[in-house]
Amino acid sequence: MPARRVFAWEPEEQWTSSEEREKKIEELSRELDESMDSNSGKGCLKAYLVKNEVWHIADIDYELRVDYRKYLKSTYSDSVVRSYLRGMDKAKLYAIRKHANTLKGKQEIAKNTDLIHELLFLPYHPNPAIAERYDCKVAIDKLVWDFRVNGSELCKRQLLEIIEDVVLRDIMLRECTMRLNGLKVVYQFCMQEHIEDLRYITQVQADKLEKYADTAYAKELAERELRECQKYLFCHAKNILWDSTVWYLERLHLEQYRVNPSNPVKKFSFMGIEKRENREILQEYMKYCLGVTHLAMSGIQAEFYRILAFVMWMEKETAMELKLASEIEIKKYFQIIELKEASYFNDIVIAIYQLYEYLQTKEIIDRIPFRYEYYLKKEIHCHNNRSVEMEIYERILRELKNFPEIPRLILLHSMLIGLRISEVCTLKGDAYSWQGRDAWIQVYQMKMRTYKRVPIPDVLYKIMKRYLEKYHIGSEDYVFQNKRGGAYQYGSFKWQMKELFNKRQDIFKGYDFKSHDFRHTIATLLYDDEVPLQSIRDYLGHDYEEMTQQYVDFMPKKISAANQEFFKKGENSLASGIKKCKRGK
Known part of the structure; x- marks a missing residue:
């Protein structure tokens, strides 16, 4: 009895499987007819997909595309290979557009959470606006992003968001490709150097970027894109990220009378400060200058650079926190800048004094470690003839x-x-x-x-x-x-x-x-x-x-x-x- 059941059941299963296979082939043919022209290798693609048991054009991915290209090159000329690959890409784009019109597709486009764990090929991106930006005429390696490598998920998510923003911008394709080239180097740098968050990169970390650029031009593109990444993340954050290592002032919506439109102050960079405690102190002081003093931005920028130079010197020469500095360290710094012009020297002394005055007011230190009056130089105004002859x-x-x-x-x-x-x-x-x-x-x-x-x-x-x-x-x-x-x-x-x-x-x-x-x-x-x-x-x-x-x-x-x-x-x-x-x- 069991033997007959087995004998009777197996042919039935084989018949059902064969019938389902024919239905799948028929469904695949219908999808290809809807999405491809007859002269774009439709028959060849159908045979390849059936052979690999891929029953829907929506299941085409980059790795399958690479294998299909090898399959074609063994039989056809380069021009035919390119034509047939474009046919495959056209079929995939059709499936992307169709899926994007469904509720599930719209939700996937909005979230994009799975992409940071996958091999992303931009022409196969689930958002049709991104997928149709490129027709694969450019070098393929520029369009492939392997998010499967080990690295910070937050950093991957940040870079994916920036990549999508770049591709969706209304810019020339050439400029878009240049930006993607720079971002490729930034991505490699972030993964290899284990960067957790692009918003908190320091200058010591950023200096390592050049190792991942093979030419001076690639280095220039990468450095520019790193700055653009920092700007994008600061300006598009839900709340102002005051602990970021670079502040972009266009996000702050300052009063017009404080900004010179012909020569605006664009950013404050804290990347040169390695110690987090020192960076936080200067950031809090700059928040005070921006939000309370109502000074012109050019004046605040000048004071910022004077203090920044002092903080960086402190870290390099003394490895000491700002709040622990004594008059001995501060006096040594004043001796180093002694030869500067009297008015400029005095501006530095007063800027450093005002920083410590702020720290005392905030009860971060008990007393100011020096008296600025003792160090001020006498200013003698020299008249310089500057009239044009x-x-x-x-x-x-x-x-x-x-x-x-x-x-x-x-x-x-x-x-x-x-x-x-x-x-x-x-x-x-x-x-x-x-x-x-x-x-x-x-x-x-x-x-x-x-x-x-x-x-x-x-x-x-x-x-x-x-x-x-x-x-x-x-x-x-x-x-x-x-x-x-x-x-x-x-x-x-x-x-x-x-x-x-x-x-x-x-x-x-x-x-x-x-x-x-x-x-x-x-x-x-x-x-x-x-x-x-x-x-x-x-x-x-x-x-x-x-x-x-x-x-x-x-x-x-x-x-x-x-x-x-x-x-x-x-x-x-x-x-x-x-x-x-x-x-x-």
Whole structure:
């Protein structure tokens, strides 16, 4: 009886299996008909999938693709192999799109939790927007990411999120590929160096990145992408990550009056501080500076760099925590920077003192370890003649027509009315006006946090009105714009001017362009025309006349000449009051 049952049952199972196999082949054929053209190797792919018992095109993965390529190369030419592989990729993309429209597919795209444990091939990514970005015409190795290697899951998840963001961005395919190349090196570096979290990388760790780049260009790409990773994670975090080793200030939404749009402070990097305790102290102090003091970002940045240099020196030379430093260590640091200019030296002393004053207020230390008054140097202001010689000044005016339009107009503002370049770069469309018989310009002064209104030459007014009409610049638009419509960058202007003057050394031989020199020139010309010093101060937007005196380059000579002229007269001679008389009378 059992023998008959077995005999009777086995053929039935074989028949059922054969029937199911035919149904699976029929279903596979239907899927291939829906997703592929007849001339893209449909029959060949069907035979291969049936042979390997892959019954749905959704089950195609990268490893199967690699094996299929070997299968094709043994029979067909390279051009046919490429064509048939594109057919396979097209079928897979069809399945991805179809699955993405289901509820389960949408949930998988939203979570993506399994991808950090798999071999990811970007054209087979479950998100069709990512999968269709590449058609595999680029080198395949650039599109394969092996997340199966041992490493931090958090770091893998961070990199996967960044990879997806890069591919989904509206950028040229070439730029996207360059970024992926850089990210490949970053990924290898993170896995090999056991980086747990990209947000907390220190400079010592980052310096090892170059080991994983085989060329200088690859190193440059990788370093840029590491910075982009840090920026993305800081700016896209749900809450501000104050313990990150780099802060990107665009995330903080600071008040506009604290930020110079033409030369913005973009980040604060704590990567150079290795000791976590020291890094946390400086981060807390910078939070205080950003959130409580309401200082301009340029001032906070300057103070940050002064303190950062001190902290890094402390770690390197003493291996001591900031809160444990005594006056002995601090005095030694002051001795090292002794040769710096008095005003700069004093700024460093005060910055370090203010840090320790903050630590005392927060009860992190009992008392400040030094008295800053003891170390301050006496500042002696030396007058430096910075006015542009009239011959050079006139030569520049003649050559302006050969300069690019925006740098030319920015420089013209500085030459004719002595504005700071940062002020010119942030002018708005409503800055120019005509009142009575005079043309005026309204300028926002970053340092003073106020507007000033000064007269301008008629010719400059007419030039700028024509420029505003030509480019349809609105009243609230920046007059001089960068590619994104923001304020023209001071750094871009400075670089362009250096390039232009260097190329024209036959005309400007030996001239070292410095945009601020034209403010000195305007101040000097005004003073030479008997304009009162107080009026020049108001025109330049200074708080104190002492500052204005530093801008009037002929003042020491003029005072000296006036003194000589005064004392040439007999009645003004210092000896005129001396009378001859006999001794004792």
